[in-house]
Amino acid sequence: MSRSSNKIDDLNLIQGPIAKKAMTRINENGNVVGTIIVNCEGFPETTTLDSLTAATYSTHMRNLSHYASNALKEIDVLDELVVLRLVSKKTEAVVAPDHEFHLIVVMRRT
Amino acid sequence: MSRSSNKIDDLNLIQGPIAKKAMTRINENGNVVGTIIVNCEGFPETTTLDSLTAATYSTHMRNLSHYASNALKEIDVLDELVVLRLVSKKTEAVVAPDHEFHLIVVMRRT
Numbered sequence: 001m002s003r004s005s006n007k008i009d010d011l012n013l014i015q016g017p018i019a020k021k022a023m024t025r026i027n028e029n030g031n032v033v034g035t036i037i038v039n040c041e042g043f044p045e046t047t048t049l050d051s052l053t054a055a056t057y058s059t060h061m062r063n064l065s066h067y068a069s070n071a072l073k074e075i076d077v078l079d080e081l082v083v084l085r086l087v088s089k090k091t092e093a094v095v096a097p098d099h100e101f102h103l104i105v106v107m108r109r110t
Numbered sequence: 111m112s113r114s115s116n117k118i119d120d121l122n123l124i125q126g127p128i129a130k131k132a133m134t135r136i137n138e139n140g141n142v143v144g145t146i147i148v149n150c151e152g153f154p155e156t157t158t159l160d161s162l163t164a165a166t167y168s169t170h171m172r173n174l175s176h177y178a179s180n181a182l183k184e185i186d187v188l189d190e191l192v193v194l195r196l197v198s199k200k201t202e203a204v205v206a207p208d209h210e211f212h213l214i215v216v217m218r219r220t
Contacts, residue, residue: 060177063181064177064181068174072196074166075170082198083195085193087195090186090189091189
């Protein structure tokens with residue numbers, strides 16, 4: 001818990017208090033396993049998960065959201081990806097892409 | 111409407127009455143723009159959309175779900191993709207992969 005709080009404190013310095021507040025709110029949800037903030041270079045900036053899991057999720061979810069974004073543009077040039085949700089038998093992962101950062105949330109299946 | 115019903119009638123012959131009933135139920139939802147059933151070779155088998163849109167969605171959603179499936183296996187070998195949901199500013203597309211067929215549903219954003 002203290003580890004997770006420290007990581008969120010880092011976020012306060014990097015992205016300001018609004019981002020910190022939002023991340024704290026998400027992480028307080030009982031079904032959330034962890035969150036990752038991926039920078040524009042594809043590396044995890046802040047995470048409450050262990051670094052190996054965070055790196056794996058970062059790479060794959062970022063590639064997936066890139067592919068999805070391009071696919072959407074092919075269907076409608078004016079369209080833009082908002083959220084990509086991946087539901088598996090064991091977990092649920094959500095990626096919200098942005099120009100500077102990607103937010104990834106990993107959840108338990110309810 | 112009659113065109114859409116004919117396509118669903120074809121489904122009755124290919125995949126039996128349970129699939130037909132499920133597809134009718136999905137298409138009756140007011141937010142559903144259209145549905146596509148993609149065969150294991152990646153071609154649209156039945157659709158209520160025009161063929162170009164159906165082909166574009168089939169290719170991209172199938173590739174996306176393949177990539178997502180492989181990514182999940184890398185995180186946990188025993189895990190399996192259930193649903194991939196792609197939310198954009200204008201639409202929402204869902205793909206439910208299966209061994210023989212992939213079901214794609216395109217919806218309006220509510």
